Amino acid sequence: MAHGPTFEPKNSVLKWTEERLPIFGLIHGSLGPGYPAPRNLNYWWNFGSLAGLCLVIQIITGIILAMHYTPHIDMAFDSVERITRDVNYGWLMRYMHTNGASMFFIAVYIHIFRGMYYGSYKAPREMLWMLGLVIMLLMMATAFMGYVLPWGQMSFWGATVITNFFSAFNDLYAGSGNGDGLGDMVVSLLLGGFSVDNPTLNRFYSLHYLLPFVITGVVILHIWALHIPGSNNPLGIDMKGKQDKIPFHPYYTAKDGFGVFVFLAIFAMVIFYAPDSMGHPDNYIPADPMVTPAHIVPEWYFLPFYTILKSFTIDFIITAKFWGVIAMFASIILLFFLPWLDSSKVRSAQFRPVFRFFFWVLLVDLVVLTWIGAKSADEIIFMDIQAVTIGQVATFWYFFHFFFLLPVLSRVEKTLPLPESIASAVIKDKA
Amino acid sequence: MTTIETTNEHDEGATRRDFLNVFAVVGSAVGTAAFVWPLVDQMNPAADTLALASIEVDLSAVEEGQSVKVKWRGKPVFVRHRTAAEIATAKADDGASDLKDPESDADRVTAGKEQWLVMVGVCTHLGCVPLGQQGEYGGWFCPCHGSHYDTSGRIRKGPAPKNLEVPSYSFLSDTRVLIG
Numbered sequence: 001m002a003h004g005p006t007f008e009p010k011n012s013v014l015k016w017t018e019e020r021l022p023i024f025g026l027i028h029g030s031l032g033p034g035y036p037a038p039r040n041l042n043y044w045w046n047f048g049s050l051a052g053l054c055l056v057i058q059i060i061t062g063i064i065l066a067m068h069y070t071p072h073i074d075m076a077f078d079s080v081e082r083i084t085r086d087v088n089y090g091w092l093m094r095y096m097h098t099n100g101a102s103m104f105f106i107a108v109y110i111h112i113f114r115g116m117y118y119g120s121y122k123a124p125r126e127m128l129w130m131l132g133l134v135i136m137l138l139m140m141a142t143a144f145m146g147y148v149l150p151w152g153q154m155s156f157w158g159a160t161v162i163t164n165f166f167s168a169f170n171d172l173y174a175g176s177g178n179g180d181g182l183g184d185m186v187v188s189l190l191l192g193g194f195s196v197d198n199p200t201l202n203r204f205y206s207l208h209y210l211l212p213f214v215i216t217g218v219v220i221l222h223i224w225a226l227h228i229p230g231s232n233n234p235l236g237i238d239m240k241g242k243q244d245k246i247p248f249h250p251y252y253t254a255k256d257g258f259g260v261f262v263f264l265a266i267f268a269m270v271i272f273y274a275p276d277s278m279g280h281p282d283n284y285i286p287a288d289p290m291v292t293p294a295h296i297v298p299e300w301y302f303l304p305f306y307t308i309l310k311s312f313t314i315d316f317i318i319t320a321k322f323w324g325v326i327a328m329f330a331s332i333i334l335l336f337f338l339p340w341l342d343s344s345k346v347r348s349a350q351f352r353p354v355f356r357f358f359f360w361v362l363l364v365d366l367v368v369l370t371w372i373g374a375k376s377a378d379e380i381i382f383m384d385i386q387a388v389t390i391g392q393v394a395t396f397w398y399f400f401h402f403f404f405l406l407p408v409l410s411r412v413e414k415t416l417p418l419p420e421s422i423a424s425a426v427i428k429d430k431a
Numbered sequence: 432m433t434t435i436e437t438t439n440e441h442d443e444g445a446t447r448r449d450f451l452n453v454f455a456v457v458g459s460a461v462g463t464a465a466f467v468w469p470l471v472d473q474m475n476p477a478a479d480t481l482a483l484a485s486i487e488v489d490l491s492a493v494e495e496g497q498s499v500k501v502k503w504r505g506k507p508v509f510v511r512h513r514t515a516a517e518i519a520t521a522k523a524d525d526g527a528s529d530l531k532d533p534e535s536d537a538d539r540v541t542a543g544k545e546q547w548l549v550m551v552g553v554c555t556h557l558g559c560v561p562l563g564q565q566g567e568y569g570g571w572f573c574p575c576h577g578s579h580y581d582t583s584g585r586i587r588k589g590p591a592p593k594n595l596e597v598p599s600y601s602f603l604s605d606t607r608v609l610i611g
C-alpha cells in the first residue's frame with residue numbers, strides 16, 4: 001500500500017472538520033505529501049492529469065453550451081450556428097468543446113499506450129487498467145452522441161451508420177424480413193423511430209449530458225484503484241524503500257503543472273488558429289435524411305475501429321456485416337484481457353527488447369488503421385492495391401498481435417536483467 | 432444437547448422464514464422487473480411516430496429511365512421507371528451465382544408492372560442512401576462502404592447482407608401507387 005505520513009492537522013478548525021469528515025486527509029493522501037510516488041516518473045506520466053483536465057474543460061464548456069443549444073431537429077443546427085456567431089464568446093466555448101473532445105482522446109490514447117509500454121496493466125493494477133477501459137468506452141459513447149447534436153450531415157449519417165451496427169442482430173433472428181427482426185427491434189428501440197429523427201436527437205442530448213458525470217464517478221474509482229498499489233514507473237519494478245520515493249506534492253504537482261501549460265498552449269493554438277482542422281466540412285451542411293454525403297467518415301478518434309468494421313467483406317456462417325461489428329467491439333473488449341494475454345512477469349518494455357519492437361509495430365499498425373479509416377474502400381493506395389486490402393492486413397495484424405504474438409512472446413522472450421531498485425538505477429544513470 | 436435443540440428449533444422456524452424470504456425476494460424481483468419495462472419501452476417508437484400514414488405517389492411524370500425519391504417513415508423510397516434493358520439484365524441475372532440474397536426479379540416487382548421498381552432507399556449494410564444508376568451492376572452503389580446493387584436492387588458485391596427492401600405497396604391505378 002502506498003501510504004505516506006498520515007494527515008495530522010494542527011489548526012483547530014481543520015481538526016474539527018477532519019474529525020467529522022476526513023476530506024483534507026483524503027486530499028493529502030491522494031495528491032499531497034501523503035501520496036509517495038516513484039522518484040523516476042517521466043513525462044508520459046503527465047497524461048493522466050491532462051485527461052482529468054480535459055474532462056473538467058468538457059463539463060464546464062458543455063454546461064455553458066447547453067444554456068444556448070436547442071435539441072430539436074428544426075433548430076439544433078441553427079442554434080449551434082448562433083452560438084458560434086452571436087452568443088458572447090460562444091465561438092470560444094464551442095471550439096473549446098469540439099476540440100476539447102479531440103484533445104481528450106489524444107491525452108487518453110497516449111495515457112493508454114504509456115500503460116501498454118510500461119506494463120502498467122499487470123498485477124497488481126488489473127482493476128485500475130479495466131476501470132480505465134470503462135472510461136474509454138464511456139468517452140466514446142459520449143463523444144459519439146455529442147457529435148450528433150449539431151445536426152449536420154456527418155452528425156446525421158454518423159448516427160445512422162453507428163446505430164445500424166445493431167441491425168446485425170438480424171443474423172440471430174431475422175423475422176419476416178420486413179423490419180421485425182431482432183436487429184430491427186434493437187435499432188428502433190435506440191432511435192425511438194424508424195430512422196434517426198427528433199426522438200433520437202432528444203435522447204442523445206439527455207445521455208450526452210449524463211455520461212460525463214458517470215465518467216467522473218468512474219474516474220474517482222480509477223484513482224482509488226491507483227492509490228492502492230501506487231503508480232507504476234518507467235522501470236516497472238516496485239518501490240522498495242524511502243530512497244525510491246518522493247512525495248507527490250510538490251514534485252509531481254509541479255511536473256503535472258508544467259505539462260498543463262504545454263498542453264493548454266497547444267490547445268489554444270488549435271482553438272485560435274485551426275478550430276475546424278479536426279472536424280469535417282460536411283458537418284456545416286444541415287442534416288438531410290434523403291442524401292448521404294459522398295464520403296462519410298467518423299471523427300478521427302474512431303477511425304481505427306471503423307477500418308476494422310469495414311475489413312470484413314465475405315459472408316462466412318454469419319454475414320460479413322455481423323463479423324465486422326463483432327470484430328470492432330472485440331478489438332476494444334480484448335484489451336480487458338490484456339493482463340492475462342501478456343503473462344510476462346517483467347512489466348516495462350525497457351527490459352523486453354522483442355516486446356518493445358512489436359509494441360512499435362502495433363503503434364504503426366494503428367496509424368495505418370487510422371489512415372485507411374478515412375479512405376473509401378475501393379480507393380487505390382498504390383499500384384493496384386485498394387484501401388480495403390491494406391485495412392484487412394492491418395486488421396489481421398491487430399488481432400494477431402494480441403491473440404498470438406503477445407501470449408507466445410510473454411512465455412518465450414528472454415528479458416534483460418532488472419535493476420536492484422529504482423534508486424540504484426536512477427543514481428547509476430546520473431553517474 | 433444444546434446443538435440438537437437449536438437445530439430442531441432452527442428447522443421449524445426456518446421453513447416459515449425461508450418461505451417469507453423467498454416470497455419477499457421473488458415478489459420484489461417481479462415488481463422491479465414490471466417497473467423496469469416502462470423504463471425501457473418508453474424508448475420505443477411513440478404512438479405518433481407509429482401512426483405515420485402511408486403515402487401516395489403520382490407516377491405519371493416519371494418517364495422511362497427516370498426515378499423519384501420520396502420520403503416515407505423518415506426514410507427515402509426509390510421509385511424507378513426501369514428501361515427495357517434494365518429489366519432484361521435483372522431477369523437474366525436471376526440465376527447468377529453472386530446473388531448473396533437470392534431472389535428473382537419477378538418477386539421484387541408487381542406482375543405486369545415490371546417497369547416499376549419500388550424500394551426503400553436504405554443500404555442494408557449500415558443505412559446510407561445508395562446512389563442510383565451507378566456501380567458495377569448499373570443499379571445502385573452505396574458510397575459509404577462500397578456495396579453494389581443490380582438493376583433489381585439485389586446485393587451483388589460489398590459488405591451489405593440483403594437486397595434493398597421492397598416495402599409493402601399497391602397500385603391504386605396505372606399511375607398512382609400507395610406505399611405503406
Ligand code: HEM
Binds near residue numbers: 146209
Ligand atoms: C466527456 C466529456 C464530453 C465529451 C467527450 C463531449 C464531446 C462532444 C462533441 C464531440 C460534441 C460535438 C461538437 C461539434 O462538432 O460541434 C459535443 C457537443 C455538445 N456537447 Fe459535449 N462532450 C462532453 C461533455 C459535455 C457536457 C458535460 C455537456 C453539458 C451538458 C455537453 C454539452 C454539449 C452540447 C450542448 C453540445 C452541442 C453543441 C455543439 O455541437 O457545439 N457536453 N460534445
Ligand code: FES
Binds near residue numbers: 555556574575589
Ligand atoms: S452503408 Fe452502404 S455500404 Fe455500408
